[in-house]
Amino acid sequence: xxxxxxxxxxxxxxxxxxxxxxxxxxxxxxxxxxxxxxxxxxxxxxxxxxxxxxxxxxxxxxxxxxxxxxxxxxxxxxxxxxxxxxxxxxxxxxxxxxxxxxxxxxxxxxxxxxxxxxxxxxxxxxxxxxxxxxxxxxxxxxxxxxxxxxxxxxxxxxxxxxxxxxxxxxxxxxxxxxxxxxxxxxxxxxxxxxxxxxxxxxxxxxxxxxxxxxxxxxxxxxxxxxxxxxxxxxxxxxxxxxxxxxxxxxxxxxxxxxxxxxxxxxxxxxxxxxxxxxxxxxxxxxxxxxxxxxxxxxxxxxxxxxxxxxxxxxxxxxxxxxxxxxxxxxxxxxxxxxxxxxxxxxxxxxxxxxxxxxxxxxxxxxxxxxxxxxxxxxxxxxxxxxxxxxxxxxxxxxxxxxxxxx
Numbered sequence: 001x002x003x004x005x006x007x008x009x010x011x012x013x014x015x016x017x018x019x020x021x022x023x024x025x026x027x028x029x030x031x032x033x034x035x036x037x038x039x040x041x042x043x044x045x046x047x048x049x050x051x052x053x054x055x056x057x058x059x060x061x062x063x064x065x066x067x068x069x070x071x072x073x074x075x076x077x078x079x080x081x082x083x084x085x086x087x088x089x090x091x092x093x094x095x096x097x098x099x100x101x102x103x104x105x106x107x108x109x110x111x112x113x114x115x116x117x118x119x120x121x122x123x124x125x126x127x128x129x130x131x132x133x134x135x136x137x138x139x140x141x142x143x144x145x146x147x148x149x150x151x152x153x154x155x156x157x158x159x160x161x162x163x164x165x166x167x168x169x170x171x172x173x174x175x176x177x178x179x180x181x182x183x184x185x186x187x188x189x190x191x192x193x194x195x196x197x198x199x200x201x202x203x204x205x206x207x208x209x210x211x212x213x214x215x216x217x218x219x220x221x222x223x224x225x226x227x228x229x230x231x232x233x234x235x236x237x238x239x240x241x242x243x244x245x246x247x248x249x250x251x252x253x254x255x256x257x258x259x260x261x262x263x264x265x266x267x268x269x270x271x272x273x274x275x276x277x278x279x280x281x282x283x284x285x286x287x288x289x290x291x292x293x294x295x296x297x298x299x300x301x302x303x304x305x306x307x308x309x310x311x312x313x314x315x316x317x318x319x320x321x322x323x324x325x326x327x328x329x330x331x332x333x334x335x336x337x338x339x340x341x342x343x344x345x346x347x348x349x350x351x352x353x354x355x356x357x358x359x360x361x362x363x364x365x366x367x368x369x370x371x372x373x374x375x376x377x378x379x380x381x382x383x384x385x386x387x388x389x390x391x392x393x394x395x396x397x398x399x400x401x402x403x404x405x406x
Contacts, residue, residue, distance in 0.1 A: 095353070098351060100326045100382065100398065106328065108260075108328055109152070110398075111288060112258070113155075115257070115288075115398070117395055118391070118394060118396060119142070119156075119389075120159050120160060121391055121395045122389055122390075122391060125391060138254045139162050139254040139255070140161045140162070140255050140257045141161060141257060142259075143244075144165050144259075145166045145263060145270060146262040146264070147172065148169065148215070154179065157190040158183075158187050161257065164243070166197075166238075168195065168197035168215075168237075169209050170209065170235075176193060177193060196236045197266075198239070198240050198263070199237040199239065199273055200272035201239055201273070202242065203237050204237060205234070207232055215264065216263065217269070219232050220302070224374055225294065225298055225375070225376075240277060241276045257285050258284075259278075265292055265297075267291075268300050268310050268314060270289075278323075279321045282321060285384070285385050286384055287383040288383075289383075292378035294365075296311045297309065304376075309358035309359055318383045323384060324383070324384045327379065329379060331344065336370075337370045340364055340377065344364055344379075347364075
């Protein structure tokens with residue numbers, strides 16, 4: 001091994017001689033370097049020594065010894081002597097958690113179903129308590145913003161929740177209203193439909209209606225990421241704070257259990273209309289939303305080439321409001337390059353920095369460019385409020401993960 005490293009290793013070994021693992025580690029690495037003796041292994045060694053230095057300092061903090069204070073004060077000098085910049089000893093926990101990604105075949109749809117199961121269990125628990133106390137149990141509420149299809153919102157109503165369903169597309173809303181008429185009477189009374197867009201303020205907004213899942217507010221062509229041609233329409237817009245105050249007054253004991261937002265890039269404006277309900281008062285326990293950085297930039301700035309990454313501001317605001325953020329699997333349009341689709345599913349975006357997380361979706365597109373595909377990549381995010389409602393013994397795997405979030 002290089003001569004210049006020998007005294008440093010001896011010093012490290014003496015300094016940490018009370019830690020058998022440290023001595024074993026240093027000797028093992030020294031032997032490996034002596035045998036291989038390559039510059040490549042030398043660089044790997046320095047990198048690994050850096051990581052091990054963090055372990056030693058963390059060990060001293062957990063199990064202090066006589067010289068633990070001096071060890072802590074000299075650790076940066078020790079590492080500096082071998083030419084490695086030391087990473088902080090105790091890096092902060094990730095801003096976005098990946099626990100849900102460990103569940104096989106997890107998806108936004110499965111999260112929704114799991115949350116409804118948890119809501120049903122909570123409602124039964126509340127009803128049993130209220131019967132004993134002879135009081136009225138609170139209503140549990142689900143809200144879906146940007147439906148296109150009635151499946152999920154109606155699913156909540158069928159399971160006993162009050163379902164508030166918002167869809168701005170006239171054609172899609174007509175189908176949804178027709179489907180509501182086919183539901184049993186008790187379910188029908190729990191389904192509340194709104195043929196409106198949700199935004200930062202009430203009024204009128206321009207809407208591109210092609211009767212597809214890609215319908216969106218604004219006049220942009222999301223497929224080509226540019227200004228669109230055609231004849232957009234005007235639709236009514238509401239602020240969700242105002243709507244929530246209508247069906248759940250501030251003094252109400254009812255609970256807005258889950259909110260789902262999928263508005264094809266219009267999410268920043270939707271969240272601007274939730275300043276009180278989500279960011280100031282945290283009246284919503286679980287917030288799930290589509291996270292499409294490129295689409296949000298298109299609708300917010302009109303220019304995706306600047307990579308403004310306005311999406312990260314939503315994550316930052318939720319984090320500052322005390323919500324715990326969970327990542328869900330990445331995805332892409334069926335016409336995206338195969339290599340890009342594989343990458344977005346298998347890889348994890350950066351979890352320690354909101355802007356880097358946002359830029360990652362652009363970077364996947366850079367790595368797998370295609371002249372025929374410009375929509376980019378996206379995922380879903382879930383935000384869980386502090387003190388969100390949950391049974392002591394959750395009934396789903398998703399619920400058990402939330403129980404352990406602290």
